[in-house]
Amino acid sequence: KQEVTQIPAALSVPEGENLVLNCSFTDSAIYNLQWFRQDPGKGLTSLLLIQSSQREQTSGRLNASLDKSSGRSTLYIAASQPGDSATYLCAVSDSGNTPLVFGKGTRLSVIA
């Protein structure tokens, strides 16, 4: 059974700092990996999707990497801003059209 773990559970950083969020999964036979952002009381916003054949994806200040063989992904946020404060969730799917398995998230606070 696939399990996804995110470390740390919470993180507080000063504005402008670069930071890394970690995600690990137990079964390396994944189809893709998605990173989401969730603001309090809101739904999930998709940030980046990495296919199993890819090593990384970039969007603006965000860069996500995938090392499938070791079961790890990282989300790198450059030059953090207070508006980046949210919970970041990592999720994997084992094949096309299958449910996502989620980690419990990292709650990020960026202090001005």
Added chain:
Amino acid sequence: GAGVSQSPSNKVTEKGKDVELRCDPISGHTALYWYRQSLGQGLEFLIYFQGNSAPDKSGLPSDRFSAERTGGSVSTLTIQRTQQEDSAVYLCASSPSPGQDYYNEQFFGPGTRLTVL
């Protein structure tokens, strides 16, 4: 274009009552998923639809939970005889059809917050 929508946004009910939660997926998306997010539990899968069929219902926690999808579009999640442990945020997601540039990217609605008193 319009994203995934869910209604109601909030629902407060008394223990033992039935509730219906609605999801409108992105137009043209054939796959639809229901998830539940509880405090301390994270996000857990409930049921998956491909068109009007539900090939995977493995996440439904009990027979009080059921869901249907009509016309390959709108889906309704029904909880009968609600219990306090059913209190959670219920999230719906949709995904496009398999085909060119298909990656099973799931797009989520804003959720329905259910409170059972």
